[in-house]
Amino acid sequence: MAxxxxxxxxxxxxxxxxxxxASMIGVRRxxxxxxxxxxxxxxxxxxxxxxxxxxxxYSLLAMDFSVEYVATHAERALPLFxxxxxxxxxxxxxxxxxxxxLSGYSVVAVAAFGRQQWxxxxxxxxxLLAISAFxxxxxxxxxxxxxxxxxxxxxxxxxxxxxxxYWMVIHPVGLYLGFxxxxxxxxxxxxxxxxxxxxxQWVKAVRRxxxxxxxxxxxxxxxxxxxxxxxxGWGGFWAWDPVENASFLPWLTGTAFLHxxxxxxxxxxxxxxxxxxxxxxxxxxxxxxxxxxxGVIQSVHxxxxxxxxxxxxxxIALIMLGFLYLLFERLPLLRSENELDSMRSREFAFLLNNLxxxxxxxxTLLGTIFPMLTELLGSTKIAVSAPFFNKVNGPIFLALxxxxxVGPLLGWRRSSDESLVRNFTVPVATMPVAVVVAYLxxxxxxxxxxxxxxxxxVTATIVQEFVRGAQARRQATGEGWGTALLRITQRNQRRxxxxxxxxxxxxxxxxxxxxxxxxxxxxxxxxxxxxxAIRDYTLVYRxxxxxxxxxxxxxxxxxxxxxxxxxxxxVEPHRNIYRKNPDQPTSEVGIxxxxxxxxYVVLAGWEDNGRTASFKVYVNPLISWLWLGGLVLVLGTFIxxxxxxxxxxxxxxxxxxxxxxxxx
Amino acid sequence: MLIFLGIIxxxxxxxxxxxxxxxxxxxxxxxxxxxVRQAWExxxxxxxxxxxxxxxxxxxxxxxxVSAEDFQVFRARLKMxxxxxxxxxxxxxxxxxxxxAADLEAEIAAARQAQRPEPAPVAVREGAPAKAASPSGVxxxxxxxxxxxxxxxxxxxxxxxxxxxxxxxxxxxPDDRFCGNCGAALPExxxxxxxxxxxxxxPGDRFCAHCGKPLAAV
Numbered sequence: 001m002a003x004x005x006x007x008x009x010x011x012x013x014x015x016x017x018x019x020x021x022a023s024m025i026g027v028r029r030x031x032x033x034x035x036x037x038x039x040x041x042x043x044x045x046x047x048x049x050x051x052x053x054x055x056x057x058y059s060l061l062a063m064d065f066s067v068e069y070v071a072t073h074a075e076r077a078l079p080l081f082x083x084x085x086x087x088x089x090x091x092x093x094x095x096x097x098x099x100x101x102l103s104g105y106s107v108v109a110v111a112a113f114g115r116q117q118w119x120x121x122x123x124x125x126x127x128l129l130a131i132s133a134f135x136x137x138x139x140x141x142x143x144x145x146x147x148x149x150x151x152x153x154x155x156x157x158x159x160x161x162x163x164x165x166y167w168m169v170i171h172p173v174g175l176y177l178g179f180x181x182x183x184x185x186x187x188x189x190x191x192x193x194x195x196x197x198x199x200x201q202w203v204k205a206v207r208r209x210x211x212x213x214x215x216x217x218x219x220x221x222x223x224x225x226x227x228x229x230x231x232x233g234w235g236g237f238w239a240w241d242p243v244e245n246a247s248f249l250p251w252l253t254g255t256a257f258l259h260x261x262x263x264x265x266x267x268x269x270x271x272x273x274x275x276x277x278x279x280x281x282x283x284x285x286x287x288x289x290x291x292x293x294x295g296v297i298q299s300v301h302x303x304x305x306x307x308x309x310x311x312x313x314x315x316i317a318l319i320m321l322g323f324l325y326l327l328f329e330r331l332p333l334l335r336s337e338n339e340l341d342s343m344r345s346r347e348f349a350f351l352l353n354n355l356x357x358x359x360x361x362x363x364t365l366l367g368t369i370f371p372m373l374t375e376l377l378g379s380t381k382i383a384v385s386a387p388f389f390n391k392v393n394g395p396i397f398l399a400l401x402x403x404x405x406v407g408p409l410l411g412w413r414r415s416s417d418e419s420l421v422r423n424f425t426v427p428v429a430t431m432p433v434a435v436v437v438a439y440l441x442x443x444x445x446x447x448x449x450x451x452x453x454x455x456x457x458v459t460a461t462i463v464q465e466f467v468r469g470a471q472a473r474r475q476a477t478g479e480g481w482g483t484a485l486l487r488i489t490q491r492n493q494r495r496x497x498x499x500x501x502x503x504x505x506x507x508x509x510x511x512x513x514x515x516x517x518x519x520x521x522x523x524x525x526x527x528x529x530x531x532x533a534i535r536d537y538t539l540v541y542r543x544x545x546x547x548x549x550x551x552x553x554x555x556x557x558x559x560x561x562x563x564x565x566x567x568x569x570x571v572e573p574h575r576n577i578y579r580k581n582p583d584q585p586t587s588e589v590g591i592x593x594x595x596x597x598x599x600y601v602v603l604a605g606w607e608d609n610g611r612t613a614s615f616k617v618y619v620n621p622l623i624s625w626l627w628l629g630g631l632v633l634v635l636g637t638f639i640x641x642x643x644x645x646x647x648x649x650x651x652x653x654x655x656x657x658x659x660x661x662x663x664x
Numbered sequence: 665m666l667i668f669l670g671i672i673x674x675x676x677x678x679x680x681x682x683x684x685x686x687x688x689x690x691x692x693x694x695x696x697x698x699x700v701r702q703a704w705e706x707x708x709x710x711x712x713x714x715x716x717x718x719x720x721x722x723x724x725x726x727x728x729x730v731s732a733e734d735f736q737v738f739r740a741r742l743k744m745x746x747x748x749x750x751x752x753x754x755x756x757x758x759x760x761x762x763x764x765a766a767d768l769e770a771e772i773a774a775a776r777q778a779q780r781p782e783p784a785p786v787a788v789r790e791g792a793p794a795k796a797a798s799p800s801g802v803x804x805x806x807x808x809x810x811x812x813x814x815x816x817x818x819x820x821x822x823x824x825x826x827x828x829x830x831x832x833x834x835x836x837x838p839d840d841r842f843c844g845n846c847g848a849a850l851p852e853x854x855x856x857x858x859x860x861x862x863x864x865x866x867p868g869d870r871f872c873a874h875c876g877k878p879l880a881a882v
Binding site: 007019039045051055265413416418422472600 | 666667669670671673674676678679680681683684685687702706709710713717720721723724726727728729730731733734738860
């Protein structure tokens, strides 16, 4: 079966190259049969890559250990679920998975657009096929998942224990769906440049195709954080690890792009900027894949050093040179339709927001590649640690939050003094109130108080937006508050979906502020029956148990949690010891989730068969608001993604019957 | 066995790609170098954008984000823009209608020559007409705007301090000498119009020559 996969990949590469040639020649010479053939090449490549993926899945499930990838990433005792997911558990397999998702996206995009955007499609299809072709080259010549061993080992080496976790199975899928999805808007940007259709059509065409991968990426990053929080056992959720950063960087620029495309749509401005942003975003997804998959920077996630590095570097260089050449060539066609009227306008707030996003991106990128740079320049690798990122990015994120509140309050073009007063009075007034309340609740220190005040400000602006909108609607129609709120949201899903998303971001910010500034930490070595106090909790160690699972042993400690004088529950922190990788035990943190704080207990070690055990304990205030905020963010994105049923949106291009082009 | 399955799949894929080249008539794409249609599409998109911008502006005004004064100015500007775009679209449609008529005549002539019994295909209209495709809300707004635009066109100038090209209705800055849209020479000063009906007035008129209402001295 491995050979079938290899042949399929080879054929896919040939057809991808053919498809690029057919599309380009077809569109230049106006030979539509070639364009159609190029389009079918997208489908054919999709079919072949799917065949290859099925072949690898088959080998994994059939436990064909003569295939090197199967021998190194699976074992007989591995549960079926993880056999399935080990497709993306290693380098070669995950590159195949990348390619599978890319060709999936390409097929869906080409099918969904159909005859719409037909001027852009041949170019977009070529770009997508070119990206596929690159990954196919990597798969065929540098990281072949179908490579056979000279012998057939009796059993495989098993999957990395860290990856034997449900979160770790879904989280990369989310990330990949996000990463790869940005290929679609990038392809359309290139298509717009190449075809010289540089009005605002391409931006409108890719709005949903940007929002969907952005959503996947957001969810993927959050799931990664949840995994780190629940598994790694150091009490936090984000360590500014290079691999985390690699997923975060395209998210930052992608978010900036989501916002600046609104400006191009509404005001015909920032055309060059948008091109550059989607280009940076796409490049960062490729660089991110490179960082995570080449082991160029040492980190917990980079499992292998390999020979895919040079190929990736060449591809990145090629994208950069090609895109920048095309952009400079078309620069005269990208003039702005409008000037910035005033600094007190929503455009300007959007512009600042973009700038701030880029600053964070730059700071994070610099910190991420800093070890590489120092290694290149000197000889010692100097890594930058989490405090650097927190110190630098913390205040910038705060500025971003402020802009998130200010932007929506400003009108397009220009805001007068009276409207500024009218809109800012209430939200600004909530800030001192929030500070006082937070102080009374026990919050101390300038940084968290400022952060909380800003969160209150932004929340007030969002609430005010909903209330004013509904009020205006009530005045016009006499509807009740509920109906009015529903109607305004329906009539402008993007606006109110965006506000809902912002609300999610505020919840997340509160979670981050709580867990960063108000965390409590303790550790103790306890004999059975002994207890440990942290904040207002008392933890009593009750003993250890041992359970044999499929391919590992579970050691679980039982700890009763007492608050005041009554038992509020129990937590069971685990340790899993895998038979194939006994030196790499994983931990399963015992977490007691309460609305305002998490009690987080890690089983650090034990002696005398569990008569004594040592624990690390954290209290993480507001942390679950981070996950809740993620859900609200998803909800907001769904609101603005949902197909519009109400009046106001029309198919962008409807051709009148009277035109000769339509009569043929 | 499996290897044959693989070869079959590869074969299907190659056939799929090759098929359109051998059956070009079934291609879903139309060859177009039709600049008129492209231009029309671009204009239609701009019109929709402008109409949506007007809606947004009205909403912002209602919730108090835009002052009354700015609202008037911006709305006037947007409506001028919409008017100019729609005018250009009208022009294109007229142009292409004549082209279509000529086209049809040629086709009919060809059909007669070929002695074909069935009539020439007159009713081939693939794209749905713009207005039928649009949701009712937009149609209403469009109608309203169009009415206002008609007024604007008749008047030639909308709000104080704004001028418009007498030929195409495109907005012009106070010191423009030529129209930025059609290149027509603009009159020295803004056209003076009757405040009641919007028709132009000659300097020195004391009553409007169109509606008869009294005019203040210029």
